[in-house]
Amino acid sequence: MVDSEKKPSRIQMRNRARILEAALDVFSAHGYRGSTLDAIADASGLSKPNILYYFSGKEEIHVTLLNQLMETWLDPLVEMDENGDPIEEILRYVMRKLEMSRDLPRESRLFANEILQGAPRMTPHLEADLKPLVDEKCAVIRTWMEKGKLAPVDPQHLFYSIWSTTQHYADFEAQVQVLSDADPLEGARLFLDTLYRRLLTPMPE
Amino acid sequence: MVDSEKKPSRIQMRNRARILEAALDVFSAHGYRGSTLDAIADASGLSKPNILYYFSGKEEIHVTLLNQLMETWLDPLVEMDENGDPIEEILRYVMRKLEMSRDLPRESRLFANEILQGAPRMTPHLEADLKPLVDEKCAVIRTWMEKGKLAPVDPQHLFYSIWSTTQHYADFEAQVQVLSDADPLEGARLFLDTLYRRLLTPMPE
DNA sequence: TTATTTTTTGACCATCTGGTCAATACGATT
DNA sequence: AATCGTATTGACCAGATGGTCAAAAAATAA
Numbered sequence: 136m137v138d139s140e141k142k143p144s145r146i147q148m149r150n151r152a153r154i155l156e157a158a159l160d161v162f163s164a165h166g167y168r169g170s171t172l173d174a175i176a177d178a179s180g181l182s183k184p185n186i187l188y189y190f191s192g193k194e195e196i197h198v199t200l201l202n203q204l205m206e207t208w209l210d211p212l213v214e215m216d217e218n219g220d221p222i223e224e225i226l227r228y229v230m231r232k233l234e235m236s237r238d239l240p241r242e243s244r245l246f247a248n249e250i251l252q253g254a255p256r257m258t259p260h261l262e263a264d265l266k267p268l269v270d271e272k273c274a275v276i277r278t279w280m281e282k283g284k285l286a287p288v289d290p291q292h293l294f295y296s297i298w299s300t301t302q303h304y305a306d307f308e309a310q311v312q313v314l315s316d317a318d319p320l321e322g323a324r325l326f327l328d329t330l331y332r333r334l335l336t337p338m339p340e
Numbered sequence: 341m342v343d344s345e346k347k348p349s350r351i352q353m354r355n356r357a358r359i360l361e362a363a364l365d366v367f368s369a370h371g372y373r374g375s376t377l378d379a380i381a382d383a384s385g386l387s388k389p390n391i392l393y394y395f396s397g398k399e400e401i402h403v404t405l406l407n408q409l410m411e412t413w414l415d416p417l418v419e420m421d422e423n424g425d426p427i428e429e430i431l432r433y434v435m436r437k438l439e440m441s442r443d444l445p446r447e448s449r450l451f452a453n454e455i456l457q458g459a460p461r462m463t464p465h466l467e468a469d470l471k472p473l474v475d476e477k478c479a480v481i482r483t484w485m486e487k488g489k490l491a492p493v494d495p496q497h498l499f500y501s502i503w504s505t506t507q508h509y510a511d512f513e514a515q516v517q518v519l520s521d522a523d524p525l526e527g528a529r530l531f532l533d534t535l536y537r538r539l540l541t542p543m544p545e
Numbered sequence: 546t547t548a549t550t551t552t553t554t555g556a557c558c559a560t561c562t563g564g565t566c567a568a569t570a571c572g573a574t575t
Numbered sequence: 576a577a578t579c580g581t582a583t584t585g586a587c588c589a590g591a592t593g594g595t596c597a598a599a600a601a602a603t604a605a
Binding site: 164165166167168169244247248250251252253254258261262265266269286288289291292293295296298299300302303304306307309310311313314315319322323325326327329330333334 | 369370371372373374449452453455456457458459463466467470471474491493494496497498500501503504505507508509511512514515516518519520524527528530531532534535538539
């Protein structure tokens with residue numbers, strides 16, 4: 136039996152990792168309801184009952200992925216530094232989010248799927264982790280604006296715009312693919328740099 | 341039998357409309373795979389076999405919704421007028437998209453779900469309808485920029501940003517709900533107006 | 546080696562789900 | 576009222592799916 140008291144064996148570590156890796160593939164591509172244990176079993180190379188030896192059920196796998204994701208997802212925002220140059224800090228945040236769209240598209244789509252379905256398994260996380268962090272960083276941005284380092288805009292909607300414009304390249308890849316000729320991510324870098332510089336650079340009176 | 345040759349009777353019109361209305365509710369909330377004919381039957385007040393009397397199957401209902409959606413979705417872009425004032429035309433487009441997030445959130449989520457899953461039933465539509473329209477409007481925007489009426493940016497990515505920032509309020513409503521105190525849509529109007537004015541207003545040398 | 550614990554699996558089950566079909570109810574026309 | 580095409584439904588089915596379980600196979604400890 137997998138005992139949550141003792142430390143996990145090497146086999147347990149390896150197989151749990153395999154399962155989560157396979158599940159990320161499957162869940163991000165088909166959503167929770169569209170994913171089957173059989174598909175995860177196939178993708179991980181383990182049998183279905185064996186998967187249920189490591190996880191109590193489909194839902195626990197999904198929840199585990201979502202929990203892991205939350206840290207990764209918030210990290211760039213955590214790193215936004217109150218003492219850095221405001222515009223460069225925000226642009227750095229934008230670029231890190233854009234890189235995550237390129238490097239972690241599955242995670243982005245997993246998240247998008249969950250929120251689209253009304254965040255049934257994530258609302259507590261959002262309230263407990265995301266909300267306080269966003270409130271804190273909004274306050275930082277407001278002080279920057281008061282000091283005249285940034286042109287004034289609503290910080291909350293600024294965040295919404297950063298999230299949506301960057302994640303768009305992962306979440307709506309199927310659409311971007313149809314419309315774009317060249318590598319969209321390079322164009323996105325230039326565009327978003329311009330967008331946020333023009334939005335946030337304070338104008339001397 | 342429902343005969344596609346003859347014009348549909350009043351009962352047929354009414355029931356097909358009922359089914360599509362119920363299906364829009366269900367599909368937009370749970371995605372294609374997460375939705376069941378039983379749920380659509382319940383929501384429409386018709387029995388499952390009766391639904392299959394009007395539509396050949398679950399997929400046909402979904403495809404019908406997607407086809408209807410495409411028109412509604414493209415309409416604001418179609419209306420963008422080459423002869424209007426460039427900045428006002430684009431801002432009008434932004435605001436119409438934002439209104440659609442408020443008034444047609446189910447349609448927005450239906451679309452988002454479909455694209456997130458890789459657009460399995462919409463890629464042909466995107467290529468046949470969306471792509472040419474976007475190409476055309478990108479050309480218009482480029483001429484505006486050449487005439488110095490708009491600050492230069494990549495028109496394609498400009499569209500991506502408009503779509504993502506406006507649709508965000510419908511598609512990620514569950515997240516916005518957690519973070520926003522007041523009515524987010526009013527704040528969004530102000531923010532997006534500022535964002536696109538600052539981005540697009542040409543600077544005299 | 547043997548005993549013991551951990552890991553893996555084949556067979557199985559209950560439920561859900563998309564879909565069928567024969568029979569029935571309904572509504573318009575004569 | 577009788578007729579005929581339209582609309583509706585209860586009963587049913589096959590396949591998919593999440594999950595169980597006893598037994599076998601591996602790994603580990605004695």
